[in-house]
Amino acid sequence: MNNRLKILRAERSWSQGDLADRLGVSRQSVNAIETGKYDPSLPLAFRIAELFGLAIEQVFSSPTQHQSKAI
Amino acid sequence: MNNRLKILRAERSWSQGDLADRLGVSRQSVNAIETGKYDPSLPLAFRIAELFGLAIEQVFSSPTQHQSKAI
DNA sequence: AGGCAATGTAAAGCAGGCTTGACTAACGGG
DNA sequence: CCCGTTAGTCAAGCCTGCTTTACATTGCCT
Numbered sequence: 001m002n003n004r005l006k007i008l009r010a011e012r013s014w015s016q017g018d019l020a021d022r023l024g025v026s027r028q029s030v031n032a033i034e035t036g037k038y039d040p041s042l043p044l045a046f047r048i049a050e051l052f053g054l055a056i057e058q059v060f061s062s063p064t065q066h067q068s069k070a071i
Numbered sequence: 072m073n074n075r076l077k078i079l080r081a082e083r084s085w086s087q088g089d090l091a092d093r094l095g096v097s098r099q100s101v102n103a104i105e106t107g108k109y110d111p112s113l114p115l116a117f118r119i120a121e122l123f124g125l126a127i128e129q130v131f132s133s134p135t136q137h138q139s140k141a142i
Numbered sequence: 143a144g145g146c147a148a149t150g151t152a153a154a155g156c157a158g159g160c161t162t163g164a165c166t167a168a169c170g171g172g
Numbered sequence: 173c174c175c176g177t178t179a180g181t182c183a184a185g186c187c188t189g190c191t192t193t194a195c196a197t198t199g200c201c202t
Contacts, residue, residue: 001114015148029190031150038189039113041158043072046133056127062117086178100160102180109159112188 001039003060005030008052023047072110074131076101079123094118 009019016034020027025044033040039060040048049056080090087105091098096115104111110131111119120127 001117016150017148026191027149028151028192032190035150037151041189042110042113042116042131043133044189045113045116045127046072046131050133056116060113060117062114062121087180088178097161098179099162099181103160106180108181112159115159 001060001062002036003033005048005059006034008054008059009034022051072131072133073107074104076119076130077105079125079130080105093122 005019009016014022016030017027020030023030023044024047029040032038039045045056045060049059052059076090080087085093087101088098091101094101094115095118100111103109110116116127116131120130123130
C-alpha cells in the first residue's frame with residue numbers, strides 16, 4: 001500500500017508533528033505510515049483524505065491496482 | 072463508519088459466504104463488517120471497493136462526513 | 143561549539159481487525 | 173418432517189494499528 005502522504009505534507013510545508021496534530025494521532029504513526037511500516041485504519045484514511053481534500057484513492061494506492069506511470 | 076455492503080451484496084444475490092470467498096476473508100468478517108461490529112482494514116476496504124467497481128467513498132461513509140438524505 | 147527543530151527508529155503495551163469453530167434461528171424444498 | 177442454506181452471534185487466539193517514552197541523526201541558527 002503506497003501513499004503520497006509525504007508529498008502532500010511537503011506541499012503544505014507541514015512537519016510530521018503538524019500533520020499528526022491535525023489528524024489526532026501521534027507523530028510516530030504519521031512517520032510509520034509515510035515510511036510504509038503499516039497501513040492506517042479506514043477511519044484514519046478517511047480523515048487523511050478529508051484533510052487534503054482528496055479521495056482516498058488519490059492518497060493511497062492498493063498494490064493490486066496498476067499505477068499510472070506518469071502524471 | 073456506515074457501509075453499503077449488504078445492499079451491494081444483495082444486488083448481486085451473493086451470500087455472505089460468497090462475498091467472503093471473493094474477498095479472501097472469513098464469512099464472520101463479512102458479517103461483522105455488514106453489521107457494524109468493526110471497520111475493515113484499509114487493504115480490505117480497497118479490495119471491497121474494487122470488487123464492486125466503486126470508490127471507497129461510495130461504499131463506506133465516514134461518520135464525520137454528512138450524508139445525503141436521498142438518492 | 144551548543145541548541146533546537148525535524149526525522150527515523152525501537153520497545154512495550156493496549157485496542158481493534160480477523161480467524162477458526164461452534165451454536166442458534168429462520169426459511170424453502172424434497 | 174427432515175435437510176440444506178443463509179444469517180447472526182459468541183469465544184479464544186493471533187496479528188496489526190496506534191500509543192507513549194526514549195534515543196540517535198541531521199541540519200540550521202547563533
